[in-house]
Amino acid sequence: MPEKKLRVDFMAMTPDALSLIYAAFRQCYHAGFVADMWPKLLSGEIDPQVQADFVSKTMESGHDSPIEHVSMTFAVEGISRACSHQIVRHRIASYSQQSQRYVAENDMEYILPPAIAKIPEARERFESFMAEVQSAYTDLRDILVAHGRKSKANEDARFVLPQAAETKIVMTMNCRSLHHFFHLRCCNRAQWEVRAVADRMLAICKDKLPAIFANGGARCEQLGYCPESPKFACGKYPVRENLA
Amino acid sequence: MPEKKLRVDFMAMTPDALSLIYAAFRQCYHAGFVADMWPKLLSGEIDPQVQADFVSKTMESGHDSPIEHVSMTFAVEGISRACSHQIVRHRIASYSQQSQRYVAENDMEYILPPAIAKIPEARERFESFMAEVQSAYTDLRDILVAHGRKSKANEDARFVLPQAAETKIVMTMNCRSLHHFFHLRCCNRAQWEVRAVADRMLAICKDKLPAIFANGGARCEQLGYCPESPKFACGKYPVRENLA
């Protein structure tokens, strides 16, 4: 019944990612077949910096569909069900999430919101409640099993599990969808938890594929201003009205 | 803090739905322009039964993309967060869901699983726990507000809310996506709650657009056999191995 911390692990990325994106961009404008150019891309005969520069420049002009050819897969643990519910609303993505129907929560772990952690009184109330949750879950499971509902006991007992209950998820998004995810979820207006997930994913993306994610993040990072209405702006960048 | 019952309301459907689907099918194979045929479809000069028969026959041959032109919108209340989390995994759909960040749960309603409702001991345990939830939520909100976290109090206090917490959602799916939803969620293997939602939606669909949904439902309803492996089959239809 302990608190669980966020962990975001990189699992996989389409190989030769930059070259693949470069090849896809080139195929749009090139008379030849990029498969013929592919060995030169892989061998480095075509300088990776040249590839990166070409891709950056073309993306700046608004043509970003070729970055879809590369996908990234992450394994995430230490997030609440509240957070996973937000994540799976992103529809251009693939998810495999731990099931509360199949996995019993005999030792439920939970996410402790930082604002609650900082206030001793709140933290105490929260933690004592988590103990009550575990007890209610176990009691209900036992009762259901005792009444011959063994195969469905998890499924029904989980109704008492909190939004704070920890979950794990494997998620795959292509680079274009990742950029969109970061636009929304790295914004200071996003909820703290999904923002923490997005920030970790973005750091991995910047590390693995800098040519594509160098200026990734909330919309303001690309725009140079905040697209929100002034009353919601966080102040990191000026709002558009104050640009000039 | 009462129990809340499922309610599925029909909100909207693309108008002249059968004619629209018929027109879309016809456009694929017809030399003329269906917009020229449209007035005759709307006036009934082309018999609706003829339209329905044509559509059914073409769908049977596996050509079902034209039914995507018609969408249905439902408003659903009285479902748990566990259930809504399952629903929004269907990605070819649009959702607007009540936010626990914006709406305070001062009088939280909840979903009581039928299997728990039937066992007095379980029901009592469940209901007394729901009272504890309300109390923990209110306490945490108060503490957060007292510590100057008013604007984020809902957002963090909701971590104690249970999967059972009632939610409301407006959802739109096109007919092809609806059929897929019913294939998975009307199956007896689906969880009871999402199956109840799917069954209500299917009843509305059959009523509003019988030509498209007459044989809607779990896969077995169209196949005439159960596509699951024998150990999971519910027995309503024979499994494929036992067909002959």
Add this chain to the structure above:
Amino acid sequence: MPEKKLRVDFMAMTPDALSLIYAAFRQCYHAGFVADMWPKLLSGEIDPQVQADFVSKTMESGHDSPIEHVSMTFAVEGISRACSHQIVRHRIASYSQQSQRYVAENDMEYILPPAIAKIPEARERFESFMAEVQSAYTDLRDILVAHGRKSKANEDARFVLPQAAETKIVMTMNCRSLHHFFHLRCCNRAQWEVRAVADRMLAICKDKLPAIFANGGARCEQLGYCPESPKFACGKYPVRENLA
């Protein structure tokens, strides 16, 4: 074998569209169930102008997913296969297109590009070539039929049909996808033909649902500046670098 002109017909829109979008927006932030508010929305008891203002304001703050609940269906004729190939690249949409496999082109109609129409010499060359196309198509069909390939004669003879060959398509997009379509295709950098289609669709959308489409169109119409790099900018709006 005549030239064919563009025609874009409105076929259907989700009924009570503004109210449906308003209801979906409200459900996100509202404690009650929007289905209970629905009759008041339909009766006008809640002023449509209030609904429109609420929706516009919320969209401006970047929350636009509820407009997905409303879809529009158009029937388009008088476009080339080149144009339809561009249109169907928009993936959040549904299409039913006239098949060249099923429909014989015994009197092929074609699209004449305006730039060619304006130069007599070019127009003459184009039109005489279209006559050659018809003749090649008919010859090939006849040969294939004479060699016992009747059922596949259209399918193979159509390989000689030009990109200019006229096609017809029924298309459905939700309002969010429509906005995206207009962002790209109403831009002066888009190809003239798909821009003409997009402009007609936009005019219909503005007429049918002004609260949602009032400032629809190319990105610049919402941004107040051109997001393209300076060398591609058309001049209608200043580029971002020149904003201040």
Add this chain to the structure above:
Amino acid sequence: MPEKKLRVDFMAMTPDALSLIYAAFRQCYHAGFVADMWPKLLSGEIDPQVQADFVSKTMESGHDSPIEHVSMTFAVEGISRACSHQIVRHRIASYSQQSQRYVAENDMEYILPPAIAKIPEARERFESFMAEVQSAYTDLRDILVAHGRKSKANEDARFVLPQAAETKIVMTMNCRSLHHFFHLRCCNRAQWEVRAVADRMLAICKDKLPAIFANGGARCEQLGYCPESPKFACGKYPVRENLA
């Protein structure tokens, strides 16, 4: 102006594909975090055959979403514009296609349908027509350039290019979308050209990832019967009515 033959090149696949799919499946039902199991999967400490068997069995029970985590990228040349128009109708995929607006067709290559190739009279008519196409394209480009339309000359001249005109495309699909593609396009009812593309892609998939694609192909390959109506059945498998 020569004929061009189909070529389908494998470009990329998500690395450690089987293990990634296995890990995603396991995360759904497993109490632990698959990232902790990942090194054992990569090192082979968990036998690849065990992984393959687990995945096959789970897929058979109808749970196939985890195979979405793996994508394949192909480069295709030697297909007609007719064929690419069919391919891009598959919406759960990413495409980068050679542009006829940017690439001049000074030496247009084309696809010769096999049925036409087999009939000398048809072949001759087809080939002489392709020469006419090249001549019309070049004439129109020259006229447009002479009239000051250089930058748009390709864009407008291409209206005379035939459906047979060769195109090149880079395409990425995840494994679930690939299976769907094969269901439709490997069927003997599919058009010969897109079927040839699908067959090549399937052969690559079977080679690269046999655990996922062993029984890939048209629907009949999984079902053991033909799901088409009897009048369209090719005879490779019995239709359902004749199963027993």
